Amino acid sequence: MASNLAIRQDSKFKRWVAKEGSAYAFLSMYALLFIVFIVAPVLVAFFLSFTFFDTIQTPTFNGLKNYIVLLTQDEIFMRYVLPNTIKFAVIVGPCGYVMAFMLAWMLAQLPKVPRTIFALILYSPSMTTGIAMAVVWKTLFSGDQNGYLNSFLLGMNFIQEPIQWLQSPQYLMTIMIIVTLWGSMGVGFLAMLAGILEVNPELYEVGSLDGISNRFQEIVHITIPSMKPQMLFGAVMSIVATFQAGAIGVTLSGGNPTPQYAGQLIVNHIEDFGFLRYEMGYAAAVSVMLLLMVLFFARVANRLFGSSD
Amino acid sequence: MRRKKSGKRFSGIYNNRINPKGFHPSQIKFYVILLPLAVFMFLPTLFIFSHAFKPPDELFAYPPRFLVINPTSKNFTDLFTRMGNSGVPVSRYLFNSILITVATVAASIFVSSTAAYALSKKRFKLKKVLFAINTVALMFVPIAVTIPRFLIIERLNLMDSYFVHILPVLALPVGLFLIKQFIDGIPDEVIDAAQIDGATDVQIYWRIILPMIKPAIATIAILTFQATWNNAEISTLYINSESLKTFAFYLSTLTATTAGANVVAGQGMAAAAALIMFLPNLIIFIFLQSQVMSTMSHSGLK
Numbered sequence: 001m002a003s004n005l006a007i008r009q010d011s012k013f014k015r016w017v018a019k020e021g022s023a024y025a026f027l028s029m030y031a032l033l034f035i036v037f038i039v040a041p042v043l044v045a046f047f048l049s050f051t052f053f054d055t056i057q058t059p060t061f062n063g064l065k066n067y068i069v070l071l072t073q074d075e076i077f078m079r080y081v082l083p084n085t086i087k088f089a090v091i092v093g094p095c096g097y098v099m100a101f102m103l104a105w106m107l108a109q110l111p112k113v114p115r116t117i118f119a120l121i122l123y124s125p126s127m128t129t130g131i132a133m134a135v136v137w138k139t140l141f142s143g144d145q146n147g148y149l150n151s152f153l154l155g156m157n158f159i160q161e162p163i164q165w166l167q168s169p170q171y172l173m174t175i176m177i178i179v180t181l182w183g184s185m186g187v188g189f190l191a192m193l194a195g196i197l198e199v200n201p202e203l204y205e206v207g208s209l210d211g212i213s214n215r216f217q218e219i220v221h222i223t224i225p226s227m228k229p230q231m232l233f234g235a236v237m238s239i240v241a242t243f244q245a246g247a248i249g250v251t252l253s254g255g256n257p258t259p260q261y262a263g264q265l266i267v268n269h270i271e272d273f274g275f276l277r278y279e280m281g282y283a284a285a286v287s288v289m290l291l292l293m294v295l296f297f298a299r300v301a302n303r304l305f306g307s308s309d
Numbered sequence: 310m311r312r313k314k315s316g317k318r319f320s321g322i323y324n325n326r327i328n329p330k331g332f333h334p335s336q337i338k339f340y341v342i343l344l345p346l347a348v349f350m351f352l353p354t355l356f357i358f359s360h361a362f363k364p365p366d367e368l369f370a371y372p373p374r375f376l377v378i379n380p381t382s383k384n385f386t387d388l389f390t391r392m393g394n395s396g397v398p399v400s401r402y403l404f405n406s407i408l409i410t411v412a413t414v415a416a417s418i419f420v421s422s423t424a425a426y427a428l429s430k431k432r433f434k435l436k437k438v439l440f441a442i443n444t445v446a447l448m449f450v451p452i453a454v455t456i457p458r459f460l461i462i463e464r465l466n467l468m469d470s471y472f473v474h475i476l477p478v479l480a481l482p483v484g485l486f487l488i489k490q491f492i493d494g495i496p497d498e499v500i501d502a503a504q505i506d507g508a509t510d511v512q513i514y515w516r517i518i519l520p521m522i523k524p525a526i527a528t529i530a531i532l533t534f535q536a537t538w539n540n541a542e543i544s545t546l547y548i549n550s551e552s553l554k555t556f557a558f559y560l561s562t563l564t565a566t567t568a569g570a571n572v573v574a575g576q577g578m579a580a581a582a583a584l585i586m587f588l589p590n591l592i593i594f595i596f597l598q599s600q601v602m603s604t605m606s607h608s609g610l611k
Contacts, residue, residue, distance in 0.1 A: 026510070027424045030423070036465075040457070041454035124354055127594060132583040132587045190602065229609020232611075267453070306611075
């Protein structure tokens with residue numbers, strides 16, 4: 001009887017393989033990599049966030065201590081990192097997003113050739129975030145009188161002495177925001193451009209008959225509602241890009257921590273504790289906070305543009 | 310005719326039209342806004358090109374000049390004749406970058422398109438759940454889990470190998486998402502017909518799906534290319550042996566050391582290297598941009 005059951009189970013398995021096996025075979029490679037490099041790191045971060053771990057000894061469980069310390073005793077986190085991150089994210093995210101939409105909207109109303117050229121120029125900065133850009137921005141904002149910005153401002157008599165742009169806590173954050181915004185016309189921008197181009201032109205005609213009387217109303221009542229899926233995609237891309245851009249302050253100023261923590265973002269805080277102080281458990285707790293922040297902003301975007309079901 | 314009839318009634322975009330065929334005076338206002346902005350956005354790009362060809366006296370001229378006057382290829386010859394750290398020639402870094410990028414792009418296309426085919430056209434129980442998981446993963450910020458990733462890669466003994474450059478980049482949720490949405494646009498009848506003719510899944514994937522999703526493939530190729538070619542982080546974190554590091558990493562060492570003793574040579578070489586980093590991005594995007602745009606019209610997230 002046991003063998004009978006085994007055979008029956010075996011044939012059930014065979015039927016399953018015949019029916020769904022090839023689908024899983026096609027999925028298997030992606031799924032494996034996805035689990036190893038995305039799911040597992042998130043789970044490990046979650047697990048480590050409840051431990052003390054210095055990379056040498058095995059992690060020891062210490063409950064919510066990391067989170068409590070983070071929220072109540074980590075002065076740098078509360079005074080610099082969190083406000084910086086929120087300021088950076090709130091300015092770069094929505095501004096970059098609105099800019100991307102407005103630019104896409106204008107581009108959509110131009111003929112194909114100029115549109116393509118403009119799109120290329122606007123998109124090109126986003127291709128080279130990071131390394132190649134460091135060369136450009138470090139030279140432009142160089143702190144001596146040879147720096148391009150300093151030389152320009154000195155020449156115009158706006159300033160009397162060269163300013164250490166990238167080393168001064170006053171300016172670092174502003175420069176980080178400008179540099180990031182400059183590179184924020186990425187995939188989301190292209191998606192929104194494509195979305196606007198696909199809106200059914202008849203809708204605009206109907207809208208004008210229904211009493212839409214200016215361009216702003218047209219954008220709010222026709223363009224955006226007809227391309228909500230692209231708007232949401234663009235929003236998610238913009239949120240991810242904003243938080244992913246966190247290393248910019250360290251790249252520009254040349255060191256972690258940034259001068260007086262002026263450009264310190266949550267990503268740098270993770271690196272600071274993880275790779276410089278080897279407090280992996282604590283760093284993991286900060287990572288979890290970051291992932292939660294991303295999820296929160298994505299939920300907000302979902303509220304705004306998600307399909308209502 | 311219709312437009313004339315409605316006379317003074319506002320008809321906004323409908324009048325100027327989205328995606329117009331030609332020039333119309335109403336477009337002038339957009340040009341007035343876009344042109345200065347485009348020039349501003351283009352400045353750093355122009356700077357990369359110009360800076361790379363400056364001779365030393367122009368690199369350090371006072372007052373500094375934005376554009377090059379006497380272009381020279383000296384920075385490039387300097388770059389390629391100098392040895393990197395611990396005697397690794399620059400060409401080795403470049404070779405690594407090219408090899409890793411080509412392998413990653415090819416593997417990424419294969420991995421994502423097979424999975425996307427299954428998620429779009431195959432029927433199985435977990436289909437919706439798996440796609441939903443991938444959609445959540447669009448919000449994944451890799452930089453947030455650098456440390457656990459590091460621990461996992463260490464455990465898997467992937468440190469110090471070419472694989473560590475390639476494998477972590479391959480699971481790209483946005484890539485799978487875009488290809489899957491694109492395959493959704495292929496009618497099921499095409500696949501049903503092929504099945505009736507006796508085509509296997511592999512044949513359907515290879516002969517029908519792949520040729521029909523070229524724009525989506527081009528798009529994911531670009532995304533993967535950018536993620537790989539510009540990546541210095543992997544070399545910094547996971548690679549100890551200098552001969553396995555990438556060109557992007559080498560450039561990052563140049564910019565970090567320009568304040569040191571060889572500030573003159575360093576600046577010029579960094580400028581040349583930055584151009585070498587930037588140029589492939591630009592060229593590939595120019596060639597593939599129309600494919601990318603047609604993929605992006607399927608990008609909607611519901």
